Amino acid sequence: MSESLSKEEAKILVDKYAEDAIRPMKNHKGFILWMGFLGLVLVIFAYAYFLQLRDGLSVTAMRDYVSWGLYIANFVFFVAASLVGMLISAVLGLLNQKWVKPITRVSEIIALGFVLIAGLVIITDMGRPDRFLNLFLHGRLQSPIVWDVTVIITYTAISTLLFLLPLIPDLAFIKRRMKDMPKWQYHIYNVLSLGWMGTAEQYKLLHKSIRMLSIIIVPVALSIHTVTSWLFASTLRSGWDTTIFGPYFVAGAFVAGAAAVIILMFILRSNYKLEDYFTDHHFDMMGRLLVLVSLLYAYFNINEFLVPAYKMRSGEAVHLYTLFQGAYAGLFWSVQIIGMGLPIIFMMFKEWRKPANLTFIAIIVLIAAFIKRIIIVVPTLLHPYLPIQNVPEKFHQYFPTWIEMAVTAGAFAMALIIITILLKVFPVIPMWELAEEKGITEEFEKQE
Amino acid sequence: MKKNNIITNFSVLLILLMPLMGWTQSEWMVSDTKQKEKNPVAFSDASVKDGKVQFMANCKSCHGDPGKDNGLPLVPKPTDLTLQAFLDLNTDGSIYHKMTDGQITMPSYKAILSDQQRWSIVNFLRSMDKNHKVAESVAASKPQKEAPKEEVAIAEAPYYLSLSVDAAKNEATTVFQGTLNGEKTAIEGAEIFIGIKRYFNNLPVMDAGATTNSQGIIKTSYPGDLLSGEDGKAELIAYVIDTETYGEITAHQEITLSPAHPNHFKDTRALWADRSHFPWWLMITYLSIVLIVWSVMAKVVINMLKIKSLGK
Numbered sequence: 001m002s003e004s005l006s007k008e009e010a011k012i013l014v015d016k017y018a019e020d021a022i023r024p025m026k027n028h029k030g031f032i033l034w035m036g037f038l039g040l041v042l043v044i045f046a047y048a049y050f051l052q053l054r055d056g057l058s059v060t061a062m063r064d065y066v067s068w069g070l071y072i073a074n075f076v077f078f079v080a081a082s083l084v085g086m087l088i089s090a091v092l093g094l095l096n097q098k099w100v101k102p103i104t105r106v107s108e109i110i111a112l113g114f115v116l117i118a119g120l121v122i123i124t125d126m127g128r129p130d131r132f133l134n135l136f137l138h139g140r141l142q143s144p145i146v147w148d149v150t151v152i153i154t155y156t157a158i159s160t161l162l163f164l165l166p167l168i169p170d171l172a173f174i175k176r177r178m179k180d181m182p183k184w185q186y187h188i189y190n191v192l193s194l195g196w197m198g199t200a201e202q203y204k205l206l207h208k209s210i211r212m213l214s215i216i217i218v219p220v221a222l223s224i225h226t227v228t229s230w231l232f233a234s235t236l237r238s239g240w241d242t243t244i245f246g247p248y249f250v251a252g253a254f255v256a257g258a259a260a261v262i263i264l265m266f267i268l269r270s271n272y273k274l275e276d277y278f279t280d281h282h283f284d285m286m287g288r289l290l291v292l293v294s295l296l297y298a299y300f301n302i303n304e305f306l307v308p309a310y311k312m313r314s315g316e317a318v319h320l321y322t323l324f325q326g327a328y329a330g331l332f333w334s335v336q337i338i339g340m341g342l343p344i345i346f347m348m349f350k351e352w353r354k355p356a357n358l359t360f361i362a363i364i365v366l367i368a369a370f371i372k373r374i375i376i377v378v379p380t381l382l383h384p385y386l387p388i389q390n391v392p393e394k395f396h397q398y399f400p401t402w403i404e405m406a407v408t409a410g411a412f413a414m415a416l417i418i419i420t421i422l423l424k425v426f427p428v429i430p431m432w433e434l435a436e437e438k439g440i441t442e443e444f445e446k447q448e
Numbered sequence: 449m450k451k452n453n454i455i456t457n458f459s460v461l462l463i464l465l466m467p468l469m470g471w472t473q474s475e476w477m478v479s480d481t482k483q484k485e486k487n488p489v490a491f492s493d494a495s496v497k498d499g500k501v502q503f504m505a506n507c508k509s510c511h512g513d514p515g516k517d518n519g520l521p522l523v524p525k526p527t528d529l530t531l532q533a534f535l536d537l538n539t540d541g542s543i544y545h546k547m548t549d550g551q552i553t554m555p556s557y558k559a560i561l562s563d564q565q566r567w568s569i570v571n572f573l574r575s576m577d578k579n580h581k582v583a584e585s586v587a588a589s590k591p592q593k594e595a596p597k598e599e600v601a602i603a604e605a606p607y608y609l610s611l612s613v614d615a616a617k618n619e620a621t622t623v624f625q626g627t628l629n630g631e632k633t634a635i636e637g638a639e640i641f642i643g644i645k646r647y648f649n650n651l652p653v654m655d656a657g658a659t660t661n662s663q664g665i666i667k668t669s670y671p672g673d674l675l676s677g678e679d680g681k682a683e684l685i686a687y688v689i690d691t692e693t694y695g696e697i698t699a700h701q702e703i704t705l706s707p708a709h710p711n712h713f714k715d716t717r718a719l720w721a722d723r724s725h726f727p728w729w730l731m732i733t734y735l736s737i738v739l740i741v742w743s744v745m746a747k748v749v750i751n752m753l754k755i756k757s758l759g760k
Binding site: 138139140141142147150154157158161165168194195196197199201202205206208209212213216219220 | 719720721722723726727730731734738740741742744745747748749751752753754755756758759760
């Protein structure tokens with residue numbers, strides 16, 4: 001591709017990689033402030049969770065009917081956001097989409113941050129978290145919950161491998177290039193770079209391994225969110241009892257994940273001068289990708305709501321009326337129109353795929369994706385087939401308490417802390433892959 | 449059994465509608481013409497007895513035991529219909545039409561009880577009415593009603609309740625006796641519950657409102673084709689309903705009903721079975737997927753170790 005690059009040019013380019021990759025890791029402006037803020041959220045979380053542990057789940061707004069609330073909606077959101085790692089680095093990578101190269105690590109970091117916390121979110125939903133182990137000791141293999149635990153653990157493991165594996169050459173590179181780093185940091189790089197020398201044989205093994213992981217992660221990622229959807233779809237409840245819940249969830253996950261990647265790309269680009277890696281072209285392509293997955297999601301939404309609404313089976317009708325013109329109509333239509341319909345239309349115009357504009361849209365899409373999870377979880381629980389009666393007034397509706405909100409905010413803070421630390425410790429730009437693309441691997445691996 | 453279903457349905461309905469029923473029942477008046485309607489069913493022992501049976505089967509579930517004022521705690525509260533105040537206030541026609549038409553929580557019994565039965569219930573209620581003057585045409589039958597009451601009711605504790613079973617005919621016999629002058633004496637007119645013991649309540653097999661005859665006996669048959677456990681064993685239970693007068697007196701008797709053939713749900717490999725009985729196809733699918741995915745990961749880890757060894 002770039003055989004024309006002279007030795008001199010190659011050296012300059014590699015030096016530039018080193019500089020650009022190390023800059024975000026060294027630049028600590030605002031880092032303390034940001035981590036301090038997240039730490040504060042964590043302190044509030046700790047207090048709220050302490051209250052929940054002490055007094056039990058009655059401190060939440062969850063009662064007999066709405067037994068899954070903000071926590072489960074948040075869990076679904078986290079799993080959804082983590083799915084993007086698979087979409088970008090595996091699917092698009094296997095499709096040989098060269099433009100995704102610089103974005104792969106961003107998407108892997110998001111995937112890792114969210115999937116690591118998703119499991120914790122589930123534990124916060126448990127009234128007796130000390131009984132968590134019972135799931136492994138006494139879980140029934142017939143239960144989708146056990147399948148969910150299995151796939152989440154598996155996906156976490158694969159995501160970790162798929163994050164660490166492509167880091168090997170870069171860490172060896174950083175180890176050589178980065179000056180005056182603390183000893184522990186050098187040790188991390190030393191261990192994780194596995195004595196990388198950049199030999200042809202090592203490259204062959206690396207490529208082979210990445211390819212294996214990229215292939216295996218596709219079905220695992222699909223199943224992680226499909227099984228999460230089965231937690232709902234395998235019950236006989238209006239709104240959940242549908243056959244398309246698996247693909248519907250997966251499509252929704254791509255939307256949320258792509259939006260998250262766009263936002264993180266924009267933050268990195270504007271804070272650390274990485275315009276050369278997250279170029280306008282990348283935002284343009286991510287915008288197109290978001291349109292594509294949003295259209296897919298819209299297609300599933302039409303199926304999900306139009307088909308039952310056409311029949312209006314009595315049980316479903318109560319639920320659907322609540323969404324279309326009842327208590328949840330405001331949220332529902334905002335999410336569908338502002339969070340899905342309008343972004344699709346806007347993003348079809350090139351102007352709105354410019355970095356800042358696209359990020360603005362992505363933020364709206366991400367917020368809508370979160371609210372959509374609440375709309376999926378809560379209204380269905382409020383409409384059991386046997387009408388709710390003879391129960392206290394507050395059982396008839398659900399609005400999360402401050403404790404639930406604080407715990408949820410804490411989960412976000414944890415995920416963001418993981419993402420921030422990963423960004424600080426590891427180079428966000430997959431340098432060796434770019435070097436390989438430019439045909440300057442030799443220069444990149446040159447030992448000094 | 450069918451009547452019981454109707455009662456259950458109504459009771460459930462009543463409980464469900466409870467919160468909606470805000471207003472009191474005190475103003476329930478029946479039109480003049482209806483109030484003045486005369487009871488076409490003659491006041492006789494037979495009619496009172498029939499009325500009692502119907503009352504026990506249809507009214508008691510809400511209005512409670514006659515004279516005990518222990519109706520369900522509904523709003524408005526179902527009146528004890530044997531209260532003198534109620535009987536004084538309502539004419540025969542009034543009671544009859546309230547039963548017939550119903551109002552709010554009180555369902556209409558028009559379709560459930562025949563005309564004759566409804567009027568018999570009126571007669572039964574009147575039999576507890578101190579101020580009740582029997583019309584002259586039927587006065588002749590009145591002494592017969594009053595007579596036995598005064599003769600009995602002297603028997604004292606200890607009381608004896610025996611329960612015996614004729615397994616061939618599926619027939620149960622209870623004998624209720626008290627003590628009079630040191631000797632066992634039959635107690636007449638006592639209500640006895642006879643039923644089959646269940647986990648949470650007993651399945652009644654006697655006729656509602658049945659009372660002991662002059663020998664202190666109630667006979668009833670029970671459904672022998674009822675399924676009960678793997679060996680068909682069940683327990684028949686009898687007790688005196690009027691615990692205030694007689695105290696808690698019960699009798700038990702083991703009986704054999706039809707054996708139930710257990711379906712060995714837990715022994716089949718199925719989705720709903722316990723964890724040691726999940727289906728083979730699921731186990732193979734689950735384990736093979738987990739195995740394939742994790743062995744790919746293991747292979748990758750081995751490759752990483754190879755990379756490491758190449759670097760030395």
